[in-house]
Amino acid sequence: MMLTTNFVFESARRRSLLAPLAAALVLAGCMTQPVAPAPHAGVAVPDTFTAGGAGLPAAPWTVVAPAEAQPRGEWWLGFQDPVLADLVQRAGQANTSIQQAAARLAEARSLLRSADAARSVQVGASAGATRQAGAATTGSATPATLGTVGLNASYELDLFGRLSQTSDAARLDADARDALLQSTRLMAQADVAQTYLQLRSVQAEQVLVNESLAAYQDTLRLTQRRLQAGDVAELDVARVQTEVASTESEALALQRQQALLSNALAVLVGEVASGFTLPAAATDAALPVIPPGVPGTVLARRPDVSAAQAAVLAAQARVGVAQKAWFPAVTLTGNAGHASPELGDLFKWSARAWGVGALLSLPIFDGGQRDAQVQGAKARLEAALADHRGQVLNAFRDVEDQLTSLRLLSGQAEAQARAVTAARRATQLSDARYRNGLVSQLELLDARRSELRNRRQALQVRTAQYVATVGLIRALGGGWGDGVPATVAAASL
Secondary structure, three states: OOOOOOOOOOOEEEEHHHHHHHHHHHHHHHHHHHOOOOOOEEEEEOOOOOOOOOOOOOOEEEEEOOOOOOOOHHHHHHHHHHHHHHHHHHHHHHHHHHHHHHHHHHHHHHHHHHHHHHHOOEEEEEEEEEEEEOOOOOEEEEEEEEEEEEEEEEEEEEEEEEHHHHHHHHHHHHHHHHHHHHHHHHHHHHHHHHOOOOHHHHHHHHHHHHHHHHHHHHHHHHHHHHHHHHHHHHHHHHHHHHHHHHHHHHHHHHHHHHHHHHHHHHHOOOOOOHHHHOOOOOOOOOEEEEOOOOOOOHHOOOHHHHHHHHHHHHHHHHHHHHHHHHOOOOEEEEEEOOOOOOOOOOOOOHHEEEEEEEEEEEEOOOOHHHHHHHHHHHHHHHHHHHHHHHHHHHHHHHHHHHHHHHHHHHHHHHHHHOOOOOHHHHHHHHHHHHHHHOOOOOHHHHHHHHHHHHHHHHHHHHHHHHHHHHHHHOOOOOOOOOOOOEEEEOOOO
């Protein structure tokens, strides 16, 4: 049950009697709840990265302002691949995740405009007609029609900043959505780059497997002729047939991987998978490298970290809004227009009417509803703080993971290159010795398998370097410096 008390100030005497009571209620409301602390901006990040180095001391942390608005540049140009650049541009225009994030940003901005509108004067027009009878209403027992037309205006005084804090919270929500849009765009760009580079790697593997398949087929034909001449046994033919069939199976598996990656790439650029094609080609994409001395403060540029920071500030502002629900609200109202029992006299000067008023409302007892709202707002603030800290820790981990991967992959690539050189040389020697009858077929097949395996592993390591580089760029919130990373010499996949 709700009990409502209306105070009607009809004279100066009554106003003088009620003024001390209103002042006391205002002061009581001001003392009911503490004001929320002022929002603060800042992101704690490490000064430097250890890059997975063992025995390095922990880096000190620094508080820096969010910097998601800093330009990132077209970092994908560092790979020097025009096909990749075109795919990233297409994804920016048609990727559905980006479109969804943009729509959510537009919704947040509309809510901000709605919150700002609540701080403005509200003006409306009204018109109506009422059929009435009775001495209390029309002064006569004869029914009469009362017509009215006029303007109404109202304005709520923001004495304690409740409306302004609500507007600030909506603005911070819009900032968070803007940062999430940037995060989604960066994620889509990184996904396109990684998927494209993986697809090119599988296509390059397909070329290697096809070359090995052709070599096995050539060996099979040679072995079959030698079998007919009686130089070898049927076992030798069976061995080569096994290698041919096994290699054909690997070729089909690679074709399947290509189809899946191509379909994934089609979705990322916003196209139908069945109509998307990317012809096989040897890419000469360069491998961007991180320059030395990139500070840990670049983490403040990560959109997801900035979004979490904005969410903390918005939750903090809403704590203040919930606390100020205890404070009194003062609303000024006014209306002006015409009223007449005769439609023809409705707009005459004598039919004019106007009124002004002020309404003071102050909660006294609500059964704990406002306390519950304050506690809920504080709980949401704690959750936002935990989410923000988690975002920072994950960002730091992402960078360290990619730096560690790149450092170790660099050494792995050098070792694998030596293995490929040795395996290629072993195949050449085994083939020459086999054709001269110095070694068995088993030795030649083993050498070819080893060469194919090592060449494919070299490709996979190279692809892992590309993927880790894109992951590092994404972990840092985009490119660094002018947004286009430095590159090393191009190497075909």
